[in-house]
Amino acid sequence: MLNIVIFGAPGSGKGTQSERLIKEYGLHHISTGEVLRDHIARGTELGQIADGYISKGQLIPDELMIRVLASVLDENPEKTAAGVIFDGFPRTIPQAEALSKMLEERGTELHAVVGLEVPEEELVKRMLKRGQESGRADDNLDTIVRRLKVYHEQTSPLRDFYKKEGSYHPVDGTGDMDRIFADIKTHLDNRKD
Numbered sequence: 001m002l003n004i005v006i007f008g009a010p011g012s013g014k015g016t017q018s019e020r021l022i023k024e025y026g027l028h029h030i031s032t033g034e035v036l037r038d039h040i041a042r043g044t045e046l047g048q049i050a051d052g053y054i055s056k057g058q059l060i061p062d063e064l065m066i067r068v069l070a071s072v073l074d075e076n077p078e079k080t081a082a083g084v085i086f087d088g089f090p091r092t093i094p095q096a097e098a099l100s101k102m103l104e105e106r107g108t109e110l111h112a113v114v115g116l117e118v119p120e121e122e123l124v125k126r127m128l129k130r131g132q133e134s135g136r137a138d139d140n141l142d143t144i145v146r147r148l149k150v151y152h153e154q155t156s157p158l159r160d161f162y163k164k165e166g167s168y169h170p171v172d173g174t175g176d177m178d179r180i181f182a183d184i185k186t187h188l189d190n191r192k193d
């Protein structure tokens, strides 16, 4: 069993590297951003609430987000048996605390946090490109700037939180994608739980 958080600023490559990790370790991928975008596309009540926050580059309130994650975790117990990659969650300290509790209640734990470290200029370039290619609505300059501000204020303190716990593994998220993946794999294969 391997439960990982893939951590990093918006545009740091979490989705791309998650796809490779799923194949390598047979993990189940939970991207809270994707879960919310799916609700928006289906026009659910949660989707309507989420859209109001996402379009402004703001975070969905912790209490709601934690409930959403718990229900996704319990939806497919057979799929999560080998472990989960959490992508885009946690984004705040209360979410990180809730994640530890949720995993403990389900008889497991978080094994590693992989932090993709990418300079700000590069993040903006990547998100603008993704916006042009995928049409993702929040990948426009105004919202990108707001998302980065929210990241610095609310999410980046999690690095210190996980560093103190000894579970944070920093990886240079720039350059060749194969090299980034190899670095992640080295961290995961040599970790001491």
Ligand code: AMP
Pocket: 010, 032, 033, 034, 036, 053, 054, 057, 058, 059, 060, 061, 065, 087, 088, 089, 090, 091, 095, 138, 147
């Ligand atoms: P992402 O695809 O991870 O970049 O998420 C897109 C947007 O969904 C974010 O900018 C937030 O508005 C919202 N979101 C995703 N995950 C979370 C979370 N864990 N907590 C709060 N909001 C989230």
